[in-house]
Amino acid sequence: MKLYKSTLLIFLLVFSSSVFAQEGEPTKPEATETYKPVPPKVVPGKNGAPPSDALVLFDGSDFDEWISSGDSTAVKWHLNKDGSMTVKDKTGNIQTKRNFGSFQLHIEWSSPAETQGEGQSRANSGVFMQKRYEIQVLDNNNNSTYVNGQVGSLYKQSVPMAMASVPSGEWNSYDIIFHAPKFSKGGNLEEPATITVLHNGVLIQDHFEIEGPSEYIGWPKYEPHGKAPLELQDHRDNSRVSYRNIWVRELD
Structure with missing residues (x-):
């Protein structure tokens, strides 16, 4: 036994x-070792060109991907011979015809070389994800303002980690990774939106959890929504901000 x-x-x-x-x-x-799924082949762009799988939203030739935000009519901003577009004061914001969820966005912008105004009135514009969540565009060269409203801020929510602007009149770039919020069938927030931003190659927003839509007055509050356009702001103060080379890679 x-x-x-x-x-x-x-x-x-x-x-x-x-x-x-x-x-x-x-x-x-x-x-x-893992062999599947095999990632798709993407050819990187050269000399500022977009990657092979990008959707080009503006290449300087026309406004075919854009409409006026207020009434969905043709864009009234200036289309410039150098391949850029410039905000035309008091004509309103413009937005993409297409709706987007999560994405990688590349966009370039410049403020006028001859500065006008001060604080929030100097080359003020903005890039709105899903028409709600704003990354501030502003000329802060020798021009101070509240830091959660300065260039590169998620407006009124997140102060940028650095001020990485080039001299006024030169071209800045934003590279933005945006993950859209998720809502339950009942409309409750399940996952907040997040955003990462590189300003001229410098990390200034690091996977920040967005608290809700950007508000000028009051606290941000989420309301359920689906995919929505990308929007560029006419701040209505003769901002004269210009944009060029806009492309996006959809992530969902």
Whole structure:
């Protein structure tokens, strides 16, 4: 009987050790190698060109991807010979004809070389994700304002980690990773939107959890919504901000 019990105990120990080895850390390199799914091939753009899978929203030739936000009529901003567009004061915001969820966005902007105004009245515009969540465009070169409203801020919510603007009149770039919020069928917020921003290659917003739509007065409050346009702001103070080279890669 003792021999039987000893043999059974040895068997159980060997069996449990074998099971643990199977469920524990792999002992062969191929056990940790994954072959599917294979990522799609994307050809990077050269010399400022968009990548091969990008949707070009503005290349300087026309406003075919855009409409006026207020009444959905043709864009009234200036289309310039250098491949840019410039805000035409008091003609209203413009927005994309298409709706977007989560995306990677590249956009370039410049303020006038000859500065006018001060504070929030100097080259003020904005890039609105889903017509709600604003990354501020502003000339803050030798021009201070409230820091949660300065260039690169998520307006009235998140102060940028750095002020990375080039001199007034030169071209800035924003590279934005935006993940749209998620709502339940009942309209409750399940996941807040997040945003990451590089300003001229400098990280200024690092996966910030957006608290709700950007508000000039009051606290941000989420309301359920689906995909929506990208919007560019006419701040109605002769901002003269220009934009160019706008493209997007959809992430959902």
